[in-house]
Amino acid sequence: MDILILLRQMVILLIVIIVGYVISRIGILKNGGSASLSRMVVYVFNPALIISSVVNSSVEDTGTVYITFLIAAVSYVFLIICGWVLGKIFGKEAEERITWNLLTVFANVGFMGIPVVTALYGTEKLIYVAIFILEYNLLAYTYGTFCASKDKAGKLFTKANLKSLVNVGTVACVIAFAVFLFRVPVPQVISQPLSYLGNCATPVSLLVLGISIAEQGGWKRVFTDVKAYRLSAFKLIAVPVIACLILSLFRLSPEIAGITLIMIAMPCGNLPLMLMKNAGYEANMCCNAIIMTTILSVGTIPLISLLYNVLQV
Numbered sequence: 001m002d003i004l005i006l007l008r009q010m011v012i013l014l015i016v017i018i019v020g021y022v023i024s025r026i027g028i029l030k031n032g033g034s035a036s037l038s039r040m041v042v043y044v045f046n047p048a049l050i051i052s053s054v055v056n057s058s059v060e061d062t063g064t065v066y067i068t069f070l071i072a073a074v075s076y077v078f079l080i081i082c083g084w085v086l087g088k089i090f091g092k093e094a095e096e097r098i099t100w101n102l103l104t105v106f107a108n109v110g111f112m113g114i115p116v117v118t119a120l121y122g123t124e125k126l127i128y129v130a131i132f133i134l135e136y137n138l139l140a141y142t143y144g145t146f147c148a149s150k151d152k153a154g155k156l157f158t159k160a161n162l163k164s165l166v167n168v169g170t171v172a173c174v175i176a177f178a179v180f181l182f183r184v185p186v187p188q189v190i191s192q193p194l195s196y197l198g199n200c201a202t203p204v205s206l207l208v209l210g211i212s213i214a215e216q217g218g219w220k221r222v223f224t225d226v227k228a229y230r231l232s233a234f235k236l237i238a239v240p241v242i243a244c245l246i247l248s249l250f251r252l253s254p255e256i257a258g259i260t261l262i263m264i265a266m267p268c269g270n271l272p273l274m275l276m277k278n279a280g281y282e283a284n285m286c287c288n289a290i291i292m293t294t295i296l297s298v299g300t301i302p303l304i305s306l307l308y309n310v311l312q313v
Helices: 003-025 033-055 062-090 094-105 113-121 123-148 159-164 168-181 188-199 201-215 226-247 254-265 271-278 284-312
Strands: none
Touching: 003 113, 003 201, 003 284, 033 123, 033 168, 033 188, 033 201, 033 271, 062 094, 062 123, 062 226, 062 254, 094 123, 094 226, 094 271, 094 284, 113 123, 113 254, 123 168, 123 254, 123 271, 188 201, 201 271, 201 284, 226 254, 226 284, 254 284, 271 284
């Protein structure tokens, strides 16, 4: 894996985050503005991204695509189990447990995953990334919404929370799967606006991240959060190493195995921050861990890839 690809992506990520930080600091966006932007990401931009990722993809080997659907599903089950166990061990409060659950599962598979996979395997392999993104978003608006739903009694299985599973995100996932399975042609007059809106998801999410840093006290608070360092260690090293060992036991194609490992080893994504803020949490630890894992992943992803290559010899 080319370290220069990762360094370039990290610089892009950090620049947009810094812009969000500056926007808040100089008063262009007042306190509380990040919550409004978060709602736009969750209810408009991200659903558009879900559908457009399928509409704009071309499929050649259908059999491999279905296998990838299964591998991605198993990968997310693995991550959910890891997040639940780690949350139970290290989460002393409800918000901490939810943070562990969400950040362990939801990595930055889109903005970082797509450019890295494109550089390593070519654009023709992006359909496999799209599968991970589809399942990611389906989980985000089911499992993610479920976890982030705030209940004073500390219960997730409530009538209100069950109703929250039916939302614009899950509807978008159902539409996306239908388009893929039945090869539904989508006219450009619809696909183009979806692409435009979907392209807003990542930059706006990163701006929200920078704004949130400013609202909670700045960079010093990020890099002095011991809990976020602990989460970063498990997210970037322990969990990917376990996944690496498991993948090495199966005879998967190099492309599918490599893409799966990249998806698991990616730093924490921004959507958990959107979901937690939308549910009313301060999400300070969540925000700090996203920043940390994004920076530290520059070194950890190549190391995980190197370990997998060694195990394959």
